[in-house]
Amino acid sequence: MELIQTIEQWAWIGWLVLILVFLVIEMLTLDFTFLMLSIGGLAGLVADVAGAPIWLQVIIAAAVAAILVLLLRPPLLRRLRRGEDPTPSNVDALIGLGGTVVSSVSAHSGQVKLSNGDVWTARAESGGPADAGELEPGTRVRVSRIDGATAIVRSDSPAPLAPPTEDPRA
Structure with a gap:
């Protein structure tokens, strides 16, 4: 029981590390997937600061990331690739x-x-x-x-x- 309390007490550090790792990966891939995951991690961090239990933080982070990947990422990719040359190379x-x-x-x-x-x-x-x-x-x-x-x-x-x-x- 003490381990779970320690994890919940220091979960904000885990969320920050996760957000930073996802942002670094996003800078390398430029595919908007890891950006959405980092925003989901930010939602988990906000839930932690609000006092939510760790299981709820994870659910909130996963739900926000999934919604963003499904709804926000496709239009962002279309907008990013709007000026591309369609000629095969x-x-x-x-x-x-x-x-x-x-x-x-x-x-x-x-x-x-x-x-x-x-x-x-x-x-x-x-x-x-x-x-x-x-x-x-x-x-x-x-x-x-x-x-x-x-x-x-x-x-x-x-x-x-x-x-x-x-x-x-x-």
Whole structure:
């Protein structure tokens, strides 16, 4: 019983430490999550100063943090990201980019030159209905996804038509 009384007596220090730790993490992440948690910790500190028992302080802090994360964080993130450039960059910019096979591309290896001038190691996309196996040099391809430093590509040309069959009536 003495331990619980000691914890309740010094809980304000714990709340201050928790608030400061959350604020430092927020400064490193800039995602507003830890800011909301630190405000929840502030609510717990206020409940402690008001004389609430430790279990009620924790419930108040958790409730305030949850409400802020659910209701205040989304509009803040939208406002923060309002001026961002929507153009994909880095690997995201390569998805859907066209290119040409430089050396035969199979399910295991190959090389393609993308339309941005980069030459990438490549593998043929497998599992789809247009799974043609090996793509020969000169074939137009499109990047489906990036797996590490390898572009997964699919043929950009339409599937070849079936050869005409002889009409038995002729």
